[in-house]
Amino acid sequence: MISKYKKILVVGGGVGGLVVAAALGKSGFEVDLVESKSEWGVPGVGLIQPTNALAALDKIGAAEECLQRGFAYSEYRWFNADGSLIRAAPGPQIAEFPAYNGIKRGDLHEILLASAKRAGANIMLGTRVTSLATLDDHVELSLSNGKESSYDLVIGADGIYSETRSRLFGEQSTRFTGQSAWRVNLPRPNDITWGAMVVGNHKKAGLIPLSAESMYLLLVTEEEGNPYMPPSELDRLLRERLAGFGGIIQDLKEHIVTPESVVYRPMEVVMLPLPWHSGRTVLIGDAAHASTPHLGQGAAMAIEDAVVLADVIAQNLPWQETISQFMRRRYARVNLIQSASMQLGEYEQGRCPDLDVFKLMSDVKIEATNPI
Numbered sequence: 410m411i412s413k414y415k416k417i418l419v420v421g422g423g424v425g426g427l428v429v430a431a432a433l434g435k436s437g438f439e440v441d442l443v444e445s446k447s448e449w450g451v452p453g454v455g456l457i458q459p460t461n462a463l464a465a466l467d468k469i470g471a472a473e474e475c476l477q478r479g480f481a482y483s484e485y486r487w488f489n490a491d492g493s494l495i496r497a498a499p500g501p502q503i504a505e506f507p508a509y510n511g512i513k514r515g516d517l518h519e520i521l522l523a524s525a526k527r528a529g530a531n532i533m534l535g536t537r538v539t540s541l542a543t544l545d546d547h548v549e550l551s552l553s554n555g556k557e558s559s560y561d562l563v564i565g566a567d568g569i570y571s572e573t574r575s576r577l578f579g580e581q582s583t584r585f586t587g588q589s590a591w592r593v594n595l596p597r598p599n600d601i602t603w604g605a606m607v608v609g610n611h612k613k614a615g616l617i618p619l620s621a622e623s624m625y626l627l628l629v630t631e632e633e634g635n636p637y638m639p640p641s642e643l644d645r646l647l648r649e650r651l652a653g654f655g656g657i658i659q660d661l662k663e664h665i666v667t668p669e670s671v672v673y674r675p676m677e678v679v680m681l682p683l684p685w686h687s688g689r690t691v692l693i694g695d696a697a698h699a700s701t702p703h704l705g706q707g708a709a710m711a712i713e714d715a716v717v718l719a720d721v722i723a724q725n726l727p728w729q730e731t732i733s734q735f736m737r738r739r740y741a742r743v744n745l746i747q748s749a750s751m752q753l754g755e756y757e758q759g760r761c762p763d764l765d766v767f768k769l770m771s772d773v774k775i776e777a778t779n780p781i
């Protein structure tokens with residue numbers, strides 16, 4: 410059978426872009442991928458992979474290696490700021506996959522890049538799209554390396570500040586939610602074999618195991634007006650904000666001594682209204698629906714988008730049917746994750762005090778184990 414979508418361009422070599430390139434390459438499509446960075450360098454310290462992310466990664470054969478290189482755990486333990494336990498919350502599982510796997514972002518990137526290359530994707534670093542005309546049956550574009558090409562399909566996986574999104578729909582700015590995340594990698598004490606969340610006064614700290622040797626400490630703070638944080642002072646600013654936490658969080662403060670080890674990110678969101686495509690160009694991952702990290706599901710959603718899109722493209726249906734199926738399988742799920750994540754952020758900022766947060770988290774996590 411001759412495919413309608415033989416030649417495909419993926420814009421962005423992050424989580425979603427590499428997974429869709431790997432999945433399409435495996436199914437025999439000719440895939441080019443452009444990444445604007447001229448060298449791979451993955452920001453961020455670690456990532457939580459919930460069970461649904463692992464199940465989706467298994468479709469491209471990458472789950473096993475994530476589990477080998479990461480640290481699987483089954484539950485979160487919630488504590489008060491003084492270190493007293495509130496409750497343990499085991500996570501749901503899909504099949505043999507653990508409820509959670511913590512992994513260094515760099516390790517995940519290496520695994521996904523190798524999968525995309527193995528599947529035959531042609532990766533062009535330091536390259537971006539400079540013009541794009543998205544038509545009903547193909548896309549014409551030029552690249553910053555001077556090439557002009559025609560593709561049957563373009564997939565915009567270029568993240569929260571997506572240029573592809575701006576090209577298709579005009580400027581769609583991100584919205585700051587009032588909170589920021591601070592993260593730092595630290596050695597893992599032997600007894601941290603679960604995720605920890607520690608509830609402070611208008612802030613939340615956490616510990617996520619990442620490997621046999623390492624974990625990351627996270628802190629979520631309110632940062633009114635989204636102030637600039639000088640990179641050279643991030644360690645001091647983080648230590649200051651950890652005041653008020655007792656127990657292990659207090660003990661870890663003294664290990665945060667270099668500003669470059671601290672990754673600071675204001676929490677921003679984007680929710681593109683339907684449809685996430687114009688002509689033959691479609692958006693996936695943060696480009697379409699960047700969420701806050703309260704449920705640790707953003708990359709999981711990008712991975713699922715990638716796997717589902719590759720699946721519907723491989724069915725070789727007319728484009729309108731392909732895109733309708735994709736939206737039908739993705740929109741409600743992504744919307745649920747994003748709205749629940751934002752509700753949790755609102756709760757943490759004192760704006761919906763009656764919310765039953767443990768019930769909400771549990772319900773959404775169970776919902777996320779449904780097939781995609």
Ligand SMILES: Cc1cc2nc3c(=O)[nH]c(=O)nc-3n(C[C@H](O)[C@H](O)[C@H](O)COP(=O)(O)OP(=O)(O)OC[C@H]3O[C@@H](n4cnc5c(N)ncnc54)[C@H](O)[C@@H]3O)c2cc1C
Nearest residue numbers: 421423424425445457567568590694695702705707708709
């Ligand atoms: C503080 C924080 C913590 C998080 N923790 C978790 C977590 O624990 N678990 C989880 O599942 N998710 C988490 N997330 C969310 C997760 O990081 C994102 O949802 C995920 O990375 C989105 O993947 P993506 O492929 O859409 O975009 P990205 O991974 O951002 O990739 C986009 C890629 O496109 C490239 N690019 C950008 N512009 C262009 C261009 N014009 N041309 C070509 N290439 C371009 C970029 O360089 C990048 O490589 C967290 C997010 C934050 C902010």
